[in-house]
Amino acid sequence: MARYIVASVDEIPPGGRKIVEVGGISIGIFNLNGEFFALRNRCPHQGGPLCLGKLWGSLEASVPGEFRYSRPGEILTCLWHGWEFDIRTGQSWCEPRRLRTRRYPVSVESGRSLVAEVEAAPSDERVKGPYVAQTYPVTAEGNYLVVEIDG
Amino acid sequence: MVLTEPRLIERPRTRPALIDCDLHNELHGDVAALLPYLPRRWREHVEMFGAHPPAGGYYPRFMDHREDARPPSGRRSGSDVHFTAAHYLDRYNVAYAILIPLSGAGAVQNLELSAVLSTAVNDWQIAEWLDHDPRLRASITIPFEDPPAAVQEIRRRASDRRFVQVQFTGRPHEPMGRRKYWPIYEACVEYGLKVMSHAFGSYGQPITGCGWPSYYLEEHVGPAQAMQANIISMVIEGVFEHFPTLKLVSVENGFAWLPSLMWRLDSAWKLLRAEVPHLKRLPSEYIREHVYLTTQPMEEPHRPRYFLEMLEQHGSVDRIMFASDYPHWDADNPDEAFPIELPPDVERKIFFENAAALYGLG
Numbered sequence: 001m002a003r004y005i006v007a008s009v010d011e012i013p014p015g016g017r018k019i020v021e022v023g024g025i026s027i028g029i030f031n032l033n034g035e036f037f038a039l040r041n042r043c044p045h046q047g048g049p050l051c052l053g054k055l056w057g058s059l060e061a062s063v064p065g066e067f068r069y070s071r072p073g074e075i076l077t078c079l080w081h082g083w084e085f086d087i088r089t090g091q092s093w094c095e096p097r098r099l100r101t102r103r104y105p106v107s108v109e110s111g112r113s114l115v116a117e118v119e120a121a122p123s124d125e126r127v128k129g130p131y132v133a134q135t136y137p138v139t140a141e142g143n144y145l146v147v148e149i150d151g
Numbered sequence: 152m153v154l155t156e157p158r159l160i161e162r163p164r165t166r167p168a169l170i171d172c173d174l175h176n177e178l179h180g181d182v183a184a185l186l187p188y189l190p191r192r193w194r195e196h197v198e199m200f201g202a203h204p205p206a207g208g209y210y211p212r213f214m215d216h217r218e219d220a221r222p223p224s225g226r227r228s229g230s231d232v233h234f235t236a237a238h239y240l241d242r243y244n245v246a247y248a249i250l251i252p253l254s255g256a257g258a259v260q261n262l263e264l265s266a267v268l269s270t271a272v273n274d275w276q277i278a279e280w281l282d283h284d285p286r287l288r289a290s291i292t293i294p295f296e297d298p299p300a301a302v303q304e305i306r307r308r309a310s311d312r313r314f315v316q317v318q319f320t321g322r323p324h325e326p327m328g329r330r331k332y333w334p335i336y337e338a339c340v341e342y343g344l345k346v347m348s349h350a351f352g353s354y355g356q357p358i359t360g361c362g363w364p365s366y367y368l369e370e371h372v373g374p375a376q377a378m379q380a381n382i383i384s385m386v387i388e389g390v391f392e393h394f395p396t397l398k399l400v401s402v403e404n405g406f407a408w409l410p411s412l413m414w415r416l417d418s419a420w421k422l423l424r425a426e427v428p429h430l431k432r433l434p435s436e437y438i439r440e441h442v443y444l445t446t447q448p449m450e451e452p453h454r455p456r457y458f459l460e461m462l463e464q465h466g467s468v469d470r471i472m473f474a475s476d477y478p479h480w481d482a483d484n485p486d487e488a489f490p491i492e493l494p495p496d497v498e499r500k501i502f503f504e505n506a507a508a509l510y511g512l513g
Contacts, residue, residue: 046487049219079218081481 001148009108009143012036015073019051023149027051027104030087032074037087038104038147039076044092048080050101055087104147167499168246169485170506170513172445173349173402173474174239174287176250176280177216178272179230185254188271188278193264202259202268208351210367212480220478229478232283239477240286243485246503247512249315250280250289251349251402257295258320258354265294269304273314281313288510290318290347298334305335309342315510316345316400320352322377328384333393340394345443345509348381350374350403371448371481378404379412382442386416389429391437398509400443406471407450410464413438439466443509445474446501447483455491468497472506 004022012018012031019028019041026041028051041051057072075093076085084093090103178184182202186194216228220238229235240248256268272292281287291314293301301317308314317339325331327348339346351374357363358373360380378401384390391397416434424430430437452458462468476482485502493501507513 046484048484052219080484 001150003146003148005144006038006106006147007145009145012145015055017051017055020147022147025149027147028076029106029145029147030055030076032087036106036108036145038106039085039087039090040102040104042101043078043080043083044099044101045078045081045083048078050076050078050083050085053077053079053082058093104149106145106147109142109144109146166244166486167503168244169473169502170510171245171248171475171477171485172400172472172506173447173476174235174248174250175229175477175479176232176235176252176276176289177227177229177478178252178254178275179227182268184230185256185268185271185275188274189267193267196264202264208370209363210370212367212371216478217480217482232280232287235478236284236286239475240284243475245286245485247286247288247506247510249506249510250276250287251318251347252276252290252292253349253352254292255352255354257292257318258323258352259294262294262297262300266297266300266304268292269294269301270307273304273308277311277313281311288313288315288512290314290316291344292318293335295319295332295335296324298332301335302338305338305342305344309338309344314344316347319346319348320354321348321350321374321404322352322354322356322358324355326384326388327381328386328388328390330388333390336390336394336397340397345398345400347400347402348378348404350378374404375408379408382409382412382438383416385441386434386437387427387430389427391441392429392431397441398443399441400445400472400509402445402474403447403476404444405448405450406444406446406465407452407461409438409442409444410461439470443470443472443505445472446488447474447476448481449483449488451490458489458491462497468500469505469508471501472509473502 002023006020006022006029007018012029014031014033017028017030019026027038028041030037030039039051041049043050054077055073056075056077058070058075059067061067074087076087077083083099085091085101086093090101092099092101182197186197189197220228222231222234224231239245252272254268254272256272257265259265259268269292276289281289291305291308293304295301305317317335319327336346356377358370358377360376364370382399382401385399413435420430420434450461452461462471465471473485473488475485503513
C-alpha cells in the first residue's frame, strides 16, 4: 500500500477538481461541497479521459415532458462519448449492469495524528457489474489529501 | 483489503498500423476558411449574400466535437492538420486516413455557388491537408445536384491520386440510383474513384421516412434508413449492372442491417423481376460485390457472439472497413472500438487490408 499526497485541501474548491498521476495511474480528485471523491481518469467504455468531462446533475423523468433534476454536480460525464458516472460511487448511470469506473476514496487529514481511515462505502443499490470501482483507504494529514493505492 | 493491480493507462501498442476511412477535416470559421480559395467574383458574392452551406445536421449535437480534440491554438477541433496528426494519427498508429470534409458545399441550392465552393473545398484540402501529411487521402467534394458540374470537378481532381473517392451527402435530393446522378458514376468509373456516402446531411429530406423526429438521439440512429434507401435505389435502378466496376462506400451508417436488407431484396426480386428486367443477378450479389461499409458507429449486440454472427451474415468480412469519425463526439477509439476481441485475420481485414485493397493503399 502506497500513500500519496495529492493536494492540499485549499487547492480544490467546492465544484473543483484536480487530475493527479499516482503510481502510474491517472486519477481525478473532486470536491463535492466539501466531500472529496477520487475516480480513475479512464472511462471503462473506450478509455477516454473521464475526469476531464463535465459535471452535471441527475436528470430523470417518469413521463415524457416532465423531469426531475437533482444532485447537481454529482454526475460526471465522459469527455468523449458522454457516458454518465455517479461521482460518489463510480457507478455508471447509462447501463448500470455493465459499466462502473474505478473509484478511490479520498479523505482530509488534519494534523499529524492519523485519523481513522475513511473508506467511502459504496452506497450503491444497483446490480453489480464486472467493473467494480477499486477503493483505497485515504488519510488526511495537515489538511492534505492523501490517496492510498496498491504499491 | 484485496487489491487488484490497475491496468496501465495506455495499453501497449500491439495492433499493426490501420487505415481510417472516416477522418474529418473541419473548416475553421466555416465558409470564411474558403474565402482565400474563391475567385474574387464569388468571394464578393459570399461576403455580400453569405453562403450558409448547411452543415448537415438539424440537431445541435451533430457537429459537436470531442473537447480534447481542440488544438491548443484555439482553432476548431479537426481544423489543424498538425494537431490532428499528433493527437490522432501518430498516437493510434494510423497508416492512412481518408478525409471527409463536411462542408455542405455540395448541397448549396445556388448551383453555381455549390460548384465554386466545392472547388474551393478541394483546393483547401490540397493546400491545408494533403500537402502536409503523406498519410492523408481525401474525398472529392462535388456539387452532386448538378451532375455536369460535378463531373467537371471530378475531372479537375482525377490526376491527383490522393483523391480516392467522390463524396455524397447521406440524403441527396433523389435516391442515389436515379439516372440524374449517373454521369457522376460514369466519371468515377473512368478514373477509378469510389462513390462514398457519408451519413447525415440534411438538405431538405428528414432523417426518417415519415418526417422529422424530436430528438437528436433519433437522428443519431437514423442514417441507416437513408442508406438503405440509397443502396436499394442503386441496385434496383441498375447502377451496378451498368457500371460493373463501380464501388459504393457507406460511411457512418452501421452495417448490421445489410444482411436483412439483402434477404428482403432477394425475396422481392424473385417475385417482381419482370418489373426490373435490367437486373441480371440477385440484388444481394450486386450488394456483396459493390458495397463497402465502415464501422463507426457500429451495432453492439449485448451478446458478444452475436457480433461475430453479424459479420458472418454478410458472407464475408471483406467489405467492412474501420472508421473512427475523429474528431467528432462519437468517435471510436481504434483500440477499444469493437465489443469483442476480433479473430486476428478479421482484425487485419477490417483495420487495414479491405481498405488497402479498395483504395489501392499500402
